[in-house]
Amino acid sequence: MNLQNLKLRAYEIENKLCKEFEEVNDYIFKNPELGGQEYKSSKYIVDKMNEYGFKTTFPYCNIDTAFRAELGDEEGPTIAFISEYDALPGYGENNDEPGHACGHNWIAASTLGACVVLSKLKKYFKGKIILIGTPAEETIGYKYNLVKSGAFDDIDAAFQMHIESCNNVNCKSLAMDSLEFEFEGLAAHAASHPHKGVNALDAVNLMFAGINALRQHVKSDVRIHGIITNGGQAANIVPEKSICQFYIRASERSYLEEVTQKVINCAKGAELMTGAKLSYRNFENPFDNIINISSFQSIMKSNLQDIGVIDFYEGNNPPTGSTDIGNVSQVCPTMYTELSLNINPMVYVHEKEFLKFANSNESYELLHKAIKSMATTALELYCDKNLLSQIKEEHLMLVGYK
Numbered sequence: 001m002n003l004q005n006l007k008l009r010a011y012e013i014e015n016k017l018c019k020e021f022e023e024v025n026d027y028i029f030k031n032p033e034l035g036g037q038e039y040k041s042s043k044y045i046v047d048k049m050n051e052y053g054f055k056t057t058f059p060y061c062n063i064d065t066a067f068r069a070e071l072g073d074e075e076g077p078t079i080a081f082i083s084e085y086d087a088l089p090g091y092g093e094n095n096d097e098p099g100h101a102c103g104h105n106w107i108a109a110s111t112l113g114a115c116v117v118l119s120k121l122k123k124y125f126k127g128k129i130i131l132i133g134t135p136a137e138e139t140i141g142y143k144y145n146l147v148k149s150g151a152f153d154d155i156d157a158a159f160q161m162h163i164e165s166c167n168n169v170n171c172k173s174l175a176m177d178s179l180e181f182e183f184e185g186l187a188a189h190a191a192s193h194p195h196k197g198v199n200a201l202d203a204v205n206l207m208f209a210g211i212n213a214l215r216q217h218v219k220s221d222v223r224i225h226g227i228i229t230n231g232g233q234a235a236n237i238v239p240e241k242s243i244c245q246f247y248i249r250a251s252e253r254s255y256l257e258e259v260t261q262k263v264i265n266c267a268k269g270a271e272l273m274t275g276a277k278l279s280y281r282n283f284e285n286p287f288d289n290i291i292n293i294s295s296f297q298s299i300m301k302s303n304l305q306d307i308g309v310i311d312f313y314e315g316n317n318p319p320t321g322s323t324d325i326g327n328v329s330q331v332c333p334t335m336y337t338e339l340s341l342n343i344n345p346m347v348y349v350h351e352k353e354f355l356k357f358a359n360s361n362e363s364y365e366l367l368h369k370a371i372k373s374m375a376t377t378a379l380e381l382y383c384d385k386n387l388l389s390q391i392k393e394e395h396l397m398l399v400g401y402k
Ligand SMILES: [Zn+2]
Pocket: 102, 138, 349, 350
């Protein structure tokens, strides 16, 4: 069967199975679980993948709610779809329950759908279809651990889509480090024996002052934002311990490394000035920026256009947030796409209002487009070796140092 006919078959299969994929969207939405605790959701997806004939590994890479499902042979390309299924805290009816306000239920359904559609066409191409379950995107970012464990070493290309406010195949994200600084001083009576104390809160304050001075001398894409999580116990005691946390971000990992070192130097300076002993650690995993591959983007765009997605964001806004799909994109060519719901006025992810749309007819309509376009783009890679080598070459050039 030629590529064009294969794509038409993929549309037909998706149309036939559409209710099954909507059910996945619905189940994950109705069982929201926080990052790292996605026990029901991960088991549900793994059970489904077993039913669809995939071989599953669960848990995966020593992470309870991570999994890998695969089907196919060693001969052709190995293509992965990156699933997410963690919810956000503070939503739900009583405000204290988790809710899928970022639409990760839709990511779970769309990646599962693309794998299943491809599996039904497997006899027409060589290669492996992989679904990788990656927990806690919103917090810890387990893709970092999965990358370190080698989960993506055999992957030739990876796909993921996210609901956003516009259609975009050229999404950017900031590399980010999450650092916690702890200063250990010495308690003393703040009025009667202040000279005996070592003030840990002063160290934190001086560190903030140093960072505020640093802001003038970093590139405009840098974001440094922090909070004090421990500032002492009582105003009449010289604070013995003080802790602050910072997110430090930049457009590229290489520049971020420089900035992060300067922030650490601010902490070291504060240690020297006050005598409060410094220790620091990463309190969440470091995220990398997304590597964008133009040859990959143009295939995805044309497959989206084929099914009626025509209005793409073409601007050049600077990146804003950070995501651990960036870490995956550093080790294998990754096509991360954002698609917009057809609603007016627009509602944004992480807003409470978005919960009305994460499992709606509008999200189902978009789900079918996501499945179709990811499946047809993957079909091109399975069927055209040159295309995949071109993408891999471009990726290698962009990550260069690896
Ligand atoms: Zn989110």
